[in-house]
Amino acid sequence: MRISLKLSRIKPSATLAMNAKAQELKSQGKAVISLAVGEPDFPTPAHVKDAAKAALDADFTRYTPVPGIPELRDAVGGYFGRFYGVTPPREAVIVTNGGKQALYNLFTALLNPGEEVLIPAPYWVSYPDMALLAGGVPIAVPTEIENDFLVTVEALDKARTPGTRILVLNSPSNPTGCCYSKAQLDAIMEWAISRKVFVISDEIYDQLVYPPAEAVSLIGWWEKHPDGLAVVNGLAKSFAMTGWRVGYCVAHPDLVKALSKIQGQSTSSVCSIAQKGAVAALTGGFEYARMMRENFLRRRDLAMEIVSSWPGVKCPNPGGAFYLFPDVSALYNAKTPDSSTLCQRILEEALVALVPGVAFGDDRCIRFSYAVDDDTLTKALTAVGRVLLS
Secondary structure (H helix, E strand, O other), X not given: OOOOHHHHHOOOOHHHHHHHHHHHHHHOOOXXXXXXXXXXXXXXXXXXXXXXXXHHHOOOOOOOOOOOOHHHXXXXXXXXXXXXXXXXXXXXXXXXXXXXXXXXXXXXXXXXXOOEEEEEEOOOXXXXXXXXXXXXXXXXXXXXXXXXXXXXXXXXXXXXXXXXXXXXXXXXXXXXXXXXOHHHHHHHHHHHHHHOOEEEEEOOOOOOEOOOOOOOOOHHHHHHOOOOEEEEEEOOOOOOOHHHOOEEXXXXXXXXXXXXXXXXXXXXXXXXXXXXXHHHHHHOOOHHHHHHHHHHHHHHHHHHHHHOOOOOOEOXXXXXXXXXXXXXXXXXXXXXXXXXXXXXXXXXXXXXXXXXXXXXXXOOEEEEEOOOOHHHHHHHHHHHHHHHOO
């Protein structure tokens, strides 16, 4: 069968692929623990589910406006006002099928063929492929573990060319969990604005930041330079709503119109019932997010204690999200010379599913998710340690 040539350059999601392998082993009766997928293990809050049930009972089951129902777009603006002191107007907000669609549509709307996208590495697995699908050229900008895998202005300026169109920032980061400070982000934004590089700020983990790190949004920069950046967020991580598929983007109203045009010709609106649940999430209390944050902080410390005991392994202490991204390259050998073979060996011998760092642009590392209960996390990391040190 003839398939589009552009798809030959696209890789399947490594996280979903590893999770699929784990599920296959589980179906064979093996007790596999998956630390591969970035998904909170908590249920969706009751008040969110109640709002969705009420919407269903009220027959709120019709098409909605493509950019989202008005009360949800207003709730998104209210969220930024509540936490960051900037309230974007309704016309600057679009609701999307998860944060992933917002990112995909932004690349599609902004890139002309051959234009470059600067992506600090390690990066979330989908950024490069999204850029490719939109006709762009992803440019990985390397970072170092000694700097918590955070990109510098100097590295960005070295990577920039006349063809550079977009810079993608993700803080807290998937896969590292590391966070940029306000001063670091301000310096990067000053550089980007002066170089006319459009910034996409992926802030999906902003409610999962651990002291002494502080949650920082670029929404203040958007208010000053609305034509220079877009802010992407969603409810999957902060409210354990991964399957609800509700994300959102704040951008210049003209760009929102372009995003709506793309969405209108592809998926149309987000599920009407999920949107009502999202309104309840964004306008209600954030005690649930606080509870998850406290649990993830405890698990981070537990995981760091175990991982730090492995000789030769280096791992920055993440300030947010729910991942560890240790450098295990000191343990590579003829049998396991890279992150892919090491993760395959760990899956086979320890029955623990992880994601190889090569999928995130750094083959020295492997990614753990600690979005599991304490006992499961301890059991899984202990088993991984036995394999690594054997």
